[in-house]
Amino acid sequence: MKRLVRRxxxxxxxRILLVEGITIVVASLAMPFAARTVLESSVRAIERDTLRQQAELVARHVIPAPGGHWQVALPREEMAIYATGYDGRAFAVIDARGQVLAHSPFFLPDIWPQPPRAWHEQALTSGPLVGLSVPRAFANHNVRILVTQDQTRPGAVVDDVVRSFLAHYLVWLVGLLLLMPLANITMLWPLLRRMRHTARAATQLAPQDPGARLDAAGLPAEATAMVSAINGLLDRVEAALALQQEFAGNVAHELRTPLATLRLEVGRMAAEPARDEALAQIARMAHVLDQLRDLASLEHDAAPAFERFDLAGLAVAVVADRTPDVLAGGRSIALFGAEETVMTHGNPGLVAMAIANLLDNARLHTPPGTAIEVSVARPAQISVADNGPGVTEEDATRLARRFWRADHRRSDGAGLGLSIVQRIAHVHNGRLLISRAASGGACFTLSLAEYALP
Amino acid sequence: MRILLVEDDAPLARALEAWLAGAGLTVDHAASSEEAELFLAANTYAALVLDRGLPDGDGLALLARLRRAGHGLAVVVLTARGEVQARIAGLDAGADDYMAKPFSPDELLARLRAVLRRNGTFQGREIACANLVFDLDNLSLKVGGQVVALSAREAGLLGLLLRREGQVVTKRLAEDQLFGANDPLGSNAIEVYVHRLRQKLDAAQGEAEIVTVRGVGYIIKPRA
Structure with a gap:
């Protein structure tokens, strides 16, 4: 759970969705306020324009009178606006002392507690009323023309418009904002899925297939850079690995000539137990070198050529090749099931190497007198059984591990053989099974059945 | 008999020279392909023991040049590359035999003798194994000095086994060598001849035995 959260x-x-979510919330809250402020200031400006036009109109029709009873002679259609209380429209002409010189029928002087004094255009608000005071001069008389309007009256619908606009605006706004994460998911999801595929491909890269590289097709440019960096790393690792394998192969190769000299020199010594022991050790070293060479060549050639071949014929050839060594150690060997051909698909060189290693394993890890039985079976299986001490279950699980020997005190064989066989089985999509032979000894079965032809 | 040893590793060459000289052979030693060609031009050799990894190239390249030039001398190739595959696949580039280092010097000597015999250059066409002496020319067998009469097929089989002493003669090879394509061949024909040979060797107190490698073939070796 914690890991899921961290992931x-x-x-x-x-992250993208989180940022977008916060943006949506902030925008949903802030945008209406901002829009409302902008709209309201626009509305106020329009209102003020309207009031100014009315004040101009009134000013044009003012008739000054010396007694204080001024008149405003508006054309009839203009006067009609001020004839009702509807809209709260009214005007007044006020002198410098605050005396009302003339006014429309519905002008309410009492609601203006502070008569406008400023000698410039001035906006006024009182309760639901808004007003504008505009200064004018008529024949040595400075007056102000005050025009008012009721904001709350049905005629002043501007606020309603703003409110309803905002309600719609908000729905659209949130809707459009929500489209953003949707679009992002639609666009990013396939790319991220490609990246997950690439990651999965990377986990399946194995040393058995050193030439394999990650495919950058379909990835965004940023990820492509990373994939090509990884592929570059793989190139360098492969080169280093190849160098190391070549080195191992060369070392195994280079050691053979001095070993041959040693074999000759020791062979010329007088026959005594020490000489035989030295010869046995030389034989063991040669065997380990064989296995190192096999292992190096196996790792060097990751994708060996496969062909159709006769497993039975190959078994006869390999058993014949190894028989002198088996007999020399006082053991016996027999081959079953090779009378008829057993056609299969694979690399005969590698399969020969596997059979030779299984035979060497049986020869080196059993006491003299042991009977070794090799059996070939359809579809593509070869097993090497002996009637020696056998392997315990615990040993069986560890047996195929490189450098592991059934008996650590024994000095023959290096335990490399079974790991070579296992690698060859792997190359063939086959298996190496370790079991108990009917005679009680060990039985190693190499199965290439996956590639067998019917 | 004179042989040429081509080996660039001085300690191995010295040891090998000493060993082969001890076996009664006259040995010349060349350390490179070029030197070997000079020796070959100046002398006549019965056999060539050739290392593959020479300072001036693969020994097999020298061998190929010799074969192209019509040199028929027997050649045993020594190699540090001894893959089972290479041995099973047989001998390429015209080598008569192929041995992986490190090798048993006895085996090298035996192979050298076998190669020389095959080439017909070895004096004395007799093969010995324990107290058995087999004459390859008139196909006659002596056990402990006593002549043992053999049929033509029995002699052929024994010759085949003795020429490959210490190596398995597969049943298929024996069948191919002993019976013509037109011979009606029973499935146990070889076993019959092996059985008869064993009886004759036992009766003559032969000290070599023919071991059956079930499913593979036969091998002759001195009785333990």
Missing amino acids: AATSLLT
Whole structure:
């Protein structure tokens, strides 16, 4: 659960969606306020324009009178606006002392507690009323023309318009904002899926297939750079690995000539137990070198050529090749099931190497007198059984591990053989099975059945 | 008999020279392909013991040049590359035999003798194994000095086994060598001849035995 949370927290998509979510919330809250402010100031400006036009109109029709009873002779259609209380429209002409010189029928002087004094255009608000005071001069009389309007009256619908606009606006706004994460998910999801595929491909890269590289097709440019960096790393690792394998192969190769000299020199010594022991050790070294060479060549050639071949014929050839060594150690060997051909698909060189290693394993890890039985079976299986001490279950699980020997005190064989066989089985999509032979000894079965032809 | 040893590793060459000289052979030693060609031009050799890894190229390249030039001398190739595959696949580039280092010097000597015999250059066409002496020319067998009468097929089989002493003669090879394509061949024909040979060797107190490697073939070796 904790890991899931951590993974979600570091996920690119989660981060993008989180940022977008916060943006949507902030925008949904702030945008209406901002829009309302902008709209309201626009509305106020329009209102003020309207009031100014009315004040100009009134000013044009003012008739000054010396007694204080001024008149405003508006054309009839203009006067009609001020004839009702509807809209709260009214005007007044006020002198410098605050005396009302003339006014429309519905002008309410009492609601203006502070008569406008400023000698410039001035906006006024009182309760539901808004007004504008505009200064004018008529024949040595400075007056102000005050025009008012009721904001709350049905005629002043501007606020309603703003409110309803905002309600719609908000729905659209949130809707459009929500489209953003949707679009992002639609666009990012396939890319992220490609990246997950690439990651999965990377986990399946194995040393058995050193030439394999990650495919950058379909990835965004940023990820492509990373994939090509990884592929570059793989190139360098492969080169280093090849160098190391070549080195192992060369070492095994280079050691053979001095070993041959040693074999000759020791062979010329007088026959005594020490000489035989030295010869046995030389034989063991030669065997280990064989196995190192096999292992190096096996790792060097990752994809050996496969062909159709006769497993039975190959078994006869390899058993014939190894028989002198088996007999020399006082053991016996027999081959069953090779009378008829057993056609299969694979690399005969590698399969020969596997059979030779199984035979050497049986020869080196059993006491003299042991009977070794090799059996070939359809579809493509070869087993090497002996009637020696056998392997315990615990040993069986560890047996195929490189450098592991059934008996650590024994000095013959290096335990490399079975790991070579296992690698060859792997190359053939086959298996190496370790079991107890009917005679009680060990039985190693190499199965290439996956590639067998019917 | 004179042989040429081509080996660039001085300690191995010295040891090998000493060993082969001890076996009664006259040995010349060349350390490179070029030197070997000079020796070959100046002398006549019965056999060539050739290392593959020479300072001036693969020994097999020298061998190929010799074969192209019509040199028929017997050649045993020594190699540090002894893959089972290479041995099973047989001998390429015209080598008569192929041995992986490190090798048993006895085996090298035996192979050298076998190669020389095959080439017909070895004096004395007799093969010995324990107290058995087999004459390859008139196909006659002596056990402990006593002549043992053999049929033509029995002699052929024994010759085949003795020429490959210490190596398995597969049943298929024996069948191919002993019976013509037109011979009606029973499935146990070889076993019959092996059985008869064993009886004759036992009766003559032969000290070599023919071991059956079930499913593979036969091998002759001195009785333990």
